[in-house]
Amino acid sequence: MKKYKVAVVGATGVVGEMMRKVLEEKNLPVSEYTFFASNKSAGKKIIFMNKEYEVRELKENSFDEKFDFALFSAGGETSKRFSPIAVKNGCTVIDNSSAFRMDENVPLVVPEVNIEDAKMNNGIIANPNCSTIQAVVALKPLDDKYKIKRVVYSTYQAVSGAGKHGINDLQNGIENFNNENKYELEKFKYDIFNNCLPHIDVFLDNGYTKEEEKMINETRKILHRPDLRITATTVRVPVMNSHSESINIEFEDQFDEKELVETLRNSAGLIVQDDIKNEVYPIATKATGTDEVYVGRIRRDYSLDSGVNIWVVADNLRKGAASNAIQIMEYLMLD
Ligand SMILES: NC(=O)c1ccc[n+]([C@@H]2O[C@H](COP(=O)([O-])OP(=O)(O)OC[C@H]3O[C@@H](n4cnc5c(N)ncnc54)[C@H](OP(=O)(O)O)[C@@H]3O)[C@@H](O)[C@H]2O)c1
Numbered sequence: 001m002k003k004y005k006v007a008v009v010g011a012t013g014v015v016g017e018m019m020r021k022v023l024e025e026k027n028l029p030v031s032e033y034t035f036f037a038s039n040k041s042a043g044k045k046i047i048f049m050n051k052e053y054e055v056r057e058l059k060e061n062s063f064d065e066k067f068d069f070a071l072f073s074a075g076g077e078t079s080k081r082f083s084p085i086a087v088k089n090g091c092t093v094i095d096n097s098s099a100f101r102m103d104e105n106v107p108l109v110v111p112e113v114n115i116e117d118a119k120m121n122n123g124i125i126a127n128p129n130c131s132t133i134q135a136v137v138a139l140k141p142l143d144d145k146y147k148i149k150r151v152v153y154s155t156y157q158a159v160s161g162a163g164k165h166g167i168n169d170l171q172n173g174i175e176n177f178n179n180e181n182k183y184e185l186e187k188f189k190y191d192i193f194n195n196c197l198p199h200i201d202v203f204l205d206n207g208y209t210k211e212e213e214k215m216i217n218e219t220r221k222i223l224h225r226p227d228l229r230i231t232a233t234t235v236r237v238p239v240m241n242s243h244s245e246s247i248n249i250e251f252e253d254q255f256d257e258k259e260l261v262e263t264l265r266n267s268a269g270l271i272v273q274d275d276i277k278n279e280v281y282p283i284a285t286k287a288t289g290t291d292e293v294y295v296g297r298i299r300r301d302y303s304l305d306s307g308v309n310i311w312v313v314a315d316n317l318r319k320g321a322a323s324n325a326i327q328i329m330e331y332l333m334l335d
Helices: 014-025 076-088 111-120 130-146 159-175 210-223 257-265 318-334
Strands: 004-009 030-037 045-048 051-054 069-072 092-095 124-126 148-157 229-236 243-251 270-272 293-300 307-314
Touching (some): 014 045, 014 318, 030 045, 092 318, 111 318, 130 148, 130 257, 130 270, 130 293, 130 318, 148 210, 210 229, 257 270, 307 318
Parallel strands (some): 004 030, 148 229, 270 293
Antiparallel strands (some): 045 051, 148 243, 293 307
């Protein structure tokens, strides 16, 4: 079997660290791993698969070494600058940033939904936004069965989605809650501890945030429904890891509630946790550390002719980032 050379770019970040963990868990046909970050982390030693590696600075000539795959999670600017160089050197890039997601020549892929799109790549495949990934895993089977007419997203997103500085802001808030110590916020404009911030990524001229726009546009692209009516409110909450989402869905067709639940139950990558008598529903702490998307609180929306409310939870660092990207790479390796 062919063995591949794999580069991890942004290996010291929150997503990069999770990439390393997920790669360690898998037995992929890889002959060699190389880990890149910025000059700040260059030289740092990491243990991966019981072996010591030195993190290397990403440079213009880094891809002269002819990698087969590069997993990028080092921000949009790094992706824009270095991905084309990687591709020119014969490397397939799976990019976690938003740099190429809406580029019509770049497939945007969630394996459970549209893995066949991955084959139509020109060297770059985009990994969707974490909040979009978990939503479309739940929406796809419902769209296939009942044709979705409109979606309303309300999200409750963990601080790990904002990287290591986001985690530090919540950690510092917790540690200093009972004392007078002032601490510098590293990521957010306001304290995330004790607050919900209706502000993820930058504000746009139309009053939405870029995170909201990403969820709307990326959902349409992945589901191949360019005209689907969607609105979104995305909120950062003081949760360390795993995003939760309330999704209101209106259908073109009528549905039977039991059949809808069965449809979700039989869908790839989804686990239904919906037993209100025993107070069972998806929660962030239980989703953390797993690759599945959890759905519960499934109930008819009586304000619509045909509509449903669902609650969707997943680990944003695993399914929302590292695991999804590695699933794509695995598919291309084994294809
Ligand atoms: N966190 C999530 O849930 C999530 C989900 C989906 C997608 N993403 C995307 O994934 C990317 C990384 O997010 P993160 O949360 O892991 O951020 P992070 O914790 O801040 O890590 C950023 C990583 O990028 C590296 N980096 C920064 N500038 C670089 C450069 N010029 N050259 C090479 N490496 C560079 C950093 O290296 P140093 O250690 O040297 O600074 C670090 O390894 C972002 O594009 C983000 O939008 C994140």
